[in-house]
Amino acid sequence: MRPTDWRKATVERIRPETPRAATLTLNVPGWSGHRAGQHVDVRLTADDGYQAQRRYSIASAPADGAPQITVVEVDGGEVSPWMVSVAREEDTFEVRGPFGGWFVWDPAHTEPVLMIGGGSGLVPLMSMVRAGAPARLLVSARDRDDVLYLDELEKRGVDLALTYTRRMPLGWTGWNRRVDREMLWKWQPRVGPRVYVCGPTAFVESVADDLVFLGHDPANIRTERFG
Amino acid sequence: MTHLDGNAVAGDLAAIFTGDLSAAVATCAGCGATGPVANVMVYEGMGEVLRCPDCDEVLLRLMRAHGETRLDMRGIKLLRWGSAS
Numbered sequence: 001m002r003p004t005d006w007r008k009a010t011v012e013r014i015r016p017e018t019p020r021a022a023t024l025t026l027n028v029p030g031w032s033g034h035r036a037g038q039h040v041d042v043r044l045t046a047d048d049g050y051q052a053q054r055r056y057s058i059a060s061a062p063a064d065g066a067p068q069i070t071v072v073e074v075d076g077g078e079v080s081p082w083m084v085s086v087a088r089e090e091d092t093f094e095v096r097g098p099f100g101g102w103f104v105w106d107p108a109h110t111e112p113v114l115m116i117g118g119g120s121g122l123v124p125l126m127s128m129v130r131a132g133a134p135a136r137l138l139v140s141a142r143d144r145d146d147v148l149y150l151d152e153l154e155k156r157g158v159d160l161a162l163t164y165t166r167r168m169p170l171g172w173t174g175w176n177r178r179v180d181r182e183m184l185w186k187w188q189p190r191v192g193p194r195v196y197v198c199g200p201t202a203f204v205e206s207v208a209d210d211l212v213f214l215g216h217d218p219a220n221i222r223t224e225r226f227g
Numbered sequence: 228m229t230h231l232d233g234n235a236v237a238g239d240l241a242a243i244f245t246g247d248l249s250a251a252v253a254t255c256a257g258c259g260a261t262g263p264v265a266n267v268m269v270y271e272g273m274g275e276v277l278r279c280p281d282c283d284e285v286l287l288r289l290m291r292a293h294g295e296t297r298l299d300m301r302g303i304k305l306l307r308w309g310s311a312s
Contacts, residue, residue: 004242041238055235099237101250102265201229223266225232 001030006043009095011087012066017148021072021120022084023059028095034058034067036131037104037124037196037224040097042069044079054079055226057123057198058098059149061130067098070148072120103196103224105133112136114188116179116207118199122148124224125198129158136161138187140179140203143167161187179203181210191215194222201225233264236275239289240264243298251308256301257284264306277302 001007013025039057060068071083105113105128113133115125118140126149129135136159141147143166153160163175163183175183184207195216197207204225212218233249240248249265260281267286268278274290279302286302300306 003247004238039234039237055238096238099241099247099249100234100265101237101247102263103234103249201231204232223232224234225230226235227229227231 001032003097003099006094006096008092009042011089011091014087014089017070018072018145020084020146021070021148022087023068023070024083024087025060025066025068026095027066031067033062034098035100035104035106036062036127036133038098038100038127039124040067040069040095041099042079043094043096044082045094052079057120057127057224059123059126059130061127061132064130070120070123070126072148100224103198103222105131105196107132109194110134112193114138114193114195116140116184116195116197116199118179118203118207119146120148121197121199121203121224121226123198125196128196129153129156135159136188138163138179138184140165140199144169179207179210181213184210185214191217192220194220196222196224198224199226201227230278231269231271233267233269233277235269235271236277236289237265239275243289243296246308246310248306248308251306253286253303253307254305255279255282255284255286256304258282259304 009026009028011024012027015023039055043053045051056069058067059070071080073084074080113135115135116138117125138161140163165178168176197204204223208221237249251264253264254261270276277287284302288299290297
């Protein structure tokens with residue numbers, strides 16, 4: 001079985017993450033593992049033959065076995081609301097992959113890394129964290145309900161900084177704006193480590209530009225845009 | 228239309244080439260810029276269009292229609308990837 005072959009995936013387990021997101025554990029016959037940061041292509045076919053294809057990052061670590069994808073509901077979306085709200089255990093759809101050889105972290109990279117995630121951009125970063133990446137993490141979210149994996153990140157003792165762009169939790173004294181140069185500088189004044197940036201296209205491009213402005217080598221910045 | 232990046236077409240390109248091209252290095256025929264395929268801009272519509280992140284030139288067009296695949300790579304002067312010798 002090659003990664004490019006479409007295979008039937010069965011939803012083994014569904015775990016709600018936030019009011020708008022869920023993690024689906026998939027049973028994929030012949031699954032031969034993945035690298036932290038990779039994604040799968042997903043294809044759904046309606047009864048009338050209509051097909052929709054999407055990409056979802058894998059949230060689990062390679063050692064976790066069956067791949068888990070975390071899906072955040074997109075307003076007006078076609079596939080994500082189905083994944084988050086309608087899908088049930090034992091449902092099936094097609095997947096192929098895993099794919100991606102650039103936005104990945106391998107255990108051989110033992111130096112500390114920086115990670116900056118916007119919204120569901122945290123998903124592939126979480127796979128790297130779960131795989132043991134020595135990371136400092138900056139997460140931009142609309143509000144508290146929008147932060148994926150918060151309990152687990154705290155339990156793991158991850159060096160985590162948060163900024164809320166729409167609504168702050170009561171008593172919040174931290175950042176409450178979009179990621180900008182000043183924030184990046186305060187968060188991490190040292191230039192040098194590899195940086196992973198993932199999120200909506202506008203978020204990724206603005207953060208990557210700011211990092212370059214602050215002196216980061218573009219060759220050390222690895223980005224993934226999800227639209 | 229918002230663009231994506233080269234990570235998004237890893238699956239479609241892997242189905243054509245013999246492996247994952249995300250980390251392969253492409254040279255733009257327009258401006259000579261060089262970088263990993265993961266970093267190019269990707270526009271989805273009638274198929275997929277890959278553009279140079281530096282000069283915006285079309286690097287590659289990929290379309291499936293009428294039971295065939297059409298691949299236009301004139302915008303890539305050179306594509307390099309690691310392989311066993």
